[in-house]
Amino acid sequence: MVFIGDCAPLSFYQSVRQLVTSRVDADAFAGQNSQHAVLENLRPRQVVGSIAHPPVVRTANIPAMIARYITSTTGLVDLFDNALLTENMTLWAESRRSTDVASIVNYLVLAIGAHEDEDEPGSAYFEYAKEQAFASLGGDLGIETVQAFILITFYMLGACQINSAFLYFGVAVRAAYAIGVHRTEVNAHFGPQTGKQRDRLWKSLRILDLFLSTSMGRPPATSDVDCTVSYRTLDDQGKDVFDMLDASVQIMLVVENVVEEIYSRRKISLSITDGISMKLREWSTRWLQQLKDVTSPKAASGNVAVVNGACQVIATYCYAVMLVSRPFLMYELCRRLSDGVTQAPPNKPAMISGRLKLADACIDAACLMVDTVSDLINRGVITGRMPLLVSWLFASSLVLGLGLLGGFGRVLEKYARTSIAGLDFFAKSDAHAVQYSVIAKSLLATAVGYLESREMQERLQRTASSSQLFGLVPREPQHNADMPSPRPRTSFGASDRSREAATRPDDQHQAFRSLSSAGFAEMDSAAFDLPNSWAQTTDLSFFDGLLDTQDSWSTLNLFPFEEGGRIDLARYF
Incomplete structure (x- = not known):
């Protein structure tokens, strides 16, 4: 028996597995990956x-x-x-x-x-x-x-x-x-x-x-x-000196604050979110552009070790953003899967877009991480064993798979495949990356299959009403029954599916940058379209329990290892 807490990527995976197997496909994940022992x-x-x-x-x-x-x-x-x-x-x-x-x-x-x-x-x-x-x-x-x-x-x-x-x-x-x-x-x-x-x-x-x-x-x-x-190094004028170690420890301190304020207390509020977002914006203003300059192609002839270090610090920043916004992504996924929605409703009033903005921030942070890591892998810059990148990249692959499943854009399929390619790269020398890649592939296959089945169902419904116009389908007496929907395909041997055309990374991260420039203080509690009990303090135990077969989305367990969580390592020794 070992303890795994709520903020861990493995705990997030367990929540994702419960959501997907309960709402989408009971066979979504291979049996060997249903265990907690990774x-x-x-x-x-x-x-x-x-x-x-x-x-x-x-x-x-x-x-x-x-x-x-x-x-x-x-x-x-x-x-x-x-x-x-x-x-x-x-x-x-x-x-x-x-x-x-x-x-x-x-x-x-x-x-x-x-x-x-x-x-x-x-x-x-x-x-x-x-x-x-x-x-x-x-x-x-x-x-x-x-x-x-x-x-x-x-x-x-x-x-x-x-x-x-x-x-x-x-x-x-x-x-x-x-x-x-x-x-x-x-x-x-x-x-x-x-x-x-x-x-x-x-x-x-x-x-x-x-x-x-x-x-x-x-x-x-x-x-x-x-x-x-x-944790700061100042020059003679009192200005910050660019120091990789200082940048790293400062973002880790923000991560620590997220864990203490949200995951340890299992509560989230607008004031907590506002305070954490302010710290992330301050860090981003001080360090992010300098780190991105270090990892840019123009700096490819520089110190490879410094480029790798900058990549790990940027990935930690992205993970911090995902940690604070992850509950809102899960909230939105539960609602959409319960309502049968595969894309965000258009023309939503601005006052109720706050929750979606936070969910989008989680996805955009994952995209930024995947873009940074994959670019350096393709340029042959990343070398060696990188346990931090493997762990954070696994979390990003789960976020991207959920985003695709929830209808946040088919372009996320490209990002999800890129994250899997990154895990496969590290899998050459990392046993964790091998298992993480299998999990991410299964989630991606489930998401694509689910979307295709819904699109096919919608196509069949349109065909039933339009084919009579020109006699494409002879009119026959039909029973008043619901149209059957095909079961999502989850096998890895399925044929390659078409991918969305790649969009420019800068365009993809526009929402992410806008989040950094707009304070949460500008939103009131109504912006999140949450129950009145969430107005001041949201208790995340509201999500406790496994998903049932009813329409309520509120029973998702975001903290699967809090009660009765068992991690069996015996078969590995």
């Missing part, structure tokens, strides 16, 4: 015994491994002076290596860099370093101890062992608190250079912690209570 690596683990001697390191391959390490970690953790890392590592490899904590850290860096290189014994580096890291805990703690367990966590995330990563990360946090890296005045005692390194170590802890806690729906291990490290 956490640990499905591949058998190799049990490695005690390693008596340090593994051999080939110095000729160190630059390539360091490059892959920097590419994977940029934007998430910043533990060293990367400009000197290759040189320092080469000098260490050429010298007589010892078993001190610094050597343990070096082996872990190489293990992450060698994760995808079959010619390098990355697993041997990791197993040796992990064993030595635990053996060293009895000695004096230092920043190397914190670095070591951060790197162990990062390696296990790349190996799709997220529960294990979650446990090892707790050691890193306790070690960090023990040496006081959360207090900038303590860090300053070590001099400017080391003090800055310790500050960035704490920021790295916060980013990694909030990714772990959000992706699994669990309380974070770190907190800003009693923390004095600044």
Whole structure:
């Protein structure tokens, strides 16, 4: 038994599965994906015994491994002076290596860099370093101890062992608190250079912690209570300096606020939405354009690691928008599937478009994420293992599949297929991406089949009334019965369906940008067309319970693991 909270992508998937199988097609998802256990690596683990001697390191391959390490970690953790890392590592490899904590850290860096290189014994580096890291805990703690367990966590995330990563990360946090890296005045005692390194170590802890806690729906291990490290870097004029780590930690703090205010309390209100949207707009104004400039084709000749880092930060921003607007998308989907509506009613008065605007924002954020990731994949820029991108991309594929199912536009089929292509790209080295891709394909097939069946039903109804004009169908006595509707097709072997013509990304994201420029304070409670009880505070437990066979849409469980949620991992061990 393991706990998965409401904000996790897997919890969102469970809500989507309940909605689709109850309202659209009971066989929508393959049986093996109906389980909740999509956490640990499905591949058998190799049990490695005690390693008596340090593994051999080939110095000729160190630059390539360091490059892959920097590419994977940029934007998430910043533990060293990367400009000197290759040189320092080469000098260490050429010298007589010892078993001190610094050597343990070096082996872990190489293990992450060698994760995808079959010619390098990355697993041997990791197993040796992990064993030595635990053996060293009895000695004096230092920043190397914190670095070591951060790197162990990062390696296990790349190996799709997220529960294990979650446990090892707790050691890193306790070690960090023990040496006081959360207090900038303590860090300053070590001099400017080391003090800055310790500050960035704490920021790295916060980013990694909030990714772990959000992706699994669990309380974070770190907190800003009693923390004095600044998350902004200012120049001599007091203006913000562009810093990838600062941009990353700031958006993660917004994600933390979304989880605390909405998903932990299971309530949403206009004031909460307004406050969070203001924070997202402030972050977007400060960072988004600079990050998009880094990932633009003009910057393709720049630092690949920085481009990958910027992509991960943008994806986190998109996920933050999806988190805060996701309840409204589910609300709209339940209404449409209950009413049999496959597209938004035209010419709606402006005062009742607020709910749709929030639902559209969720979809537009998913489109922006997919556009950014797919563009870099097609340009060959994204490399290595990216557990954060895989998790957020999975959530976006669910949003896009729901948007297509709910009639938000057939162009979403193109975006959904693009998100699946991204998951397939990561599936080459990520076991989670393999399962996520299968789930997303099943949802897409169900959505397309559902829309086609409705279109066919409408076509048959028109044919029944128009064919008599010219005798296309001979007039015969007909029973007064409803026209049968074909069952949606959900098999993956179905023929390729026509896709909508691609529209320009800038046009697609116009609604998303308009959301950033218009405050929610301009809307009153009537704009959301919600019951009177929602006017001040909306209790999301209003959605609790499985969908029944009645017309009421209000029984969707947005929090499927809150009561009686069971996650069976036994068959994976």
